[in-house]
Amino acid sequence: MRTLSHHVKKARTRVSIPGPTSPNFPLVGYYPVLFKPLLQLFNELGAKYGEVFKFRLFNSEYIILNSFDAINEAYSQQSEKFSHRPTKFTFLKFAHKFLKGYSFTVGSDFKIQKRFFMQKLRAFTLKDPQFFTTIGNNCNFLLLYLDSKSAKPVDLRELFAWIAINSISHVLCSKYFELNDDRWKQLYQNANLFFASMPGIDQSIIGVQFRLFKAIFRSKSYRDLIKSSDFFYKTANEWVNEKLCNYNSSEINDYIDSFIHESLKDSHKTFNREQLIGNLIQFIIAGSDTTTNTMYFACYMLAKHPNIQAAMQKEIDEVVGNERFPTLEDRRVLIYTEAFFREIDRYYALAPISIIRVNSDEVMVQGFKIPKGCNFIANTNNCLRDSKYFKNPFEFDPDNFINSNGELINVQSFVPFGIGIRRCPGEMLAKIEIYLIISTIIQNFSLSLSTDENKEKEELKGLIKVLRPYKVIAKRRIKQR
Numbered sequence: 001m002r003t004l005s006h007h008v009k010k011a012r013t014r015v016s017i018p019g020p021t022s023p024n025f026p027l028v029g030y031y032p033v034l035f036k037p038l039l040q041l042f043n044e045l046g047a048k049y050g051e052v053f054k055f056r057l058f059n060s061e062y063i064i065l066n067s068f069d070a071i072n073e074a075y076s077q078q079s080e081k082f083s084h085r086p087t088k089f090t091f092l093k094f095a096h097k098f099l100k101g102y103s104f105t106v107g108s109d110f111k112i113q114k115r116f117f118m119q120k121l122r123a124f125t126l127k128d129p130q131f132f133t134t135i136g137n138n139c140n141f142l143l144l145y146l147d148s149k150s151a152k153p154v155d156l157r158e159l160f161a162w163i164a165i166n167s168i169s170h171v172l173c174s175k176y177f178e179l180n181d182d183r184w185k186q187l188y189q190n191a192n193l194f195f196a197s198m199p200g201i202d203q204s205i206i207g208v209q210f211r212l213f214k215a216i217f218r219s220k221s222y223r224d225l226i227k228s229s230d231f232f233y234k235t236a237n238e239w240v241n242e243k244l245c246n247y248n249s250s251e252i253n254d255y256i257d258s259f260i261h262e263s264l265k266d267s268h269k270t271f272n273r274e275q276l277i278g279n280l281i282q283f284i285i286a287g288s289d290t291t292t293n294t295m296y297f298a299c300y301m302l303a304k305h306p307n308i309q310a311a312m313q314k315e316i317d318e319v320v321g322n323e324r325f326p327t328l329e330d331r332r333v334l335i336y337t338e339a340f341f342r343e344i345d346r347y348y349a350l351a352p353i354s355i356i357r358v359n360s361d362e363v364m365v366q367g368f369k370i371p372k373g374c375n376f377i378a379n380t381n382n383c384l385r386d387s388k389y390f391k392n393p394f395e396f397d398p399d400n401f402i403n404s405n406g407e408l409i410n411v412q413s414f415v416p417f418g419i420g421i422r423r424c425p426g427e428m429l430a431k432i433e434i435y436l437i438i439s440t441i442i443q444n445f446s447l448s449l450s451t452d453e454n455k456e457k458e459e460l461k462g463l464i465k466v467l468r469p470y471k472v473i474a475k476r477r478i479k480q481r
Ligand code: HEM
Pocket: 102, 103, 104, 168, 282, 283, 284, 286, 287, 288, 290, 291, 294, 350, 351, 354, 355, 416, 417, 418, 419, 421, 422, 423, 424, 425, 426, 427, 429, 430
């Protein structure tokens, strides 16, 4: 019996991962990667070579997982084996100030850090009334701001950024920045700079190695990357020093307090200063521009699709009324509204290509036996556009998440926050903010576009997609309370 299964397995093992062998230059490798938009290139190569293919760039090989089935088989079904990151000098160079942070931590240290962050995130959001008071105040401010504009066109990106920075700062260090405080703007602008200067989808390159090339010539994007990481390093150090000076074990108010508390227990060596600084930098960067742009995109789509907006308003009117703001409890019964937010995440596909992962062990993916230590890139954009899983994959349609009985459905390939062990740890925070802010706006105002120069065109900025600037007209629909 054993011999038989061994033979069946062997027969299924495919010889070697296909991929372009030309043009393949001695030093550069498959050079089209340097010049073509990655998503386009991946789809072209996918059509030719299938769901898993590879190419060489400089001195490294990259394996592309180009479909949900391949990504799921690797990152979800063999999750534990896919938590490592590249360790080559060239990759780490870009993260020189926060090498010890969350994204680069592996093995048991990563599991400990992940569990700890998720616990603290819950404690300082879901279980923290002050968090909801802050969001409520932000909503009030937003509504007053829109009233003050008397239906003149406004660009809401900066206000969304202010809200996003205040939410993540609440969790990390209990800071609240007033709108006219330059400190939140610096945080936001530097997060922006960081994302924009990261190698990624816009640079038409896997990037990391190419960036080293650019670093030699001190290119502007390389200098920007260093500038923003220096800024975050300095800021995170200031926050930690401040907290250490005022530390009181009976007043644990946020993530930094909790981390210091844990480090004093000496429970595990991973609770050290370098780890904390690295984590903080990554949480601020990953937690601000992402949520800001999703809120910005949601408002754009509401203004662009008045029928969808009206259906949401009708549902919110019926369930919530107009005497109070929507709450998290309402969300369970706001079926259409929930489908809308899922569709925003799906259609937008904010981070369409995952951060490079490395397998810590030998793996089998789609019949290919792959030795440990390979670089993997997942094209999650394709998961969110897969006609096998979505009835209307290329249109903006909340019904992608609603069945014929009007019930919400879970779609397996819906992975806008990534998949497996390295799935986004900030998903819960992002979802709470986006839902509370956008549903409150739509409860109180109707949105329209003055002109649509955007045509849903996103600028691709390093690792994430960013919508071009636009203005929205907000007309009051229910009276001010
Ligand atoms: C709408 C908002 C957001 C979206 C769509 C999003 C999406 C993603 C995606 C796709 C990844 C990559 C996962 C992978 O490689 O498989 C990721 C990673 C990450 N996200 Fe988010 N994210 C959002 C908000 C946030 C927030 C608010 C935080 C705040 C803590 C955050 C923190 C992180 C971190 C630290 C990582 C790296 C995880 C790791 O290396 O293990 N994200 N996110």
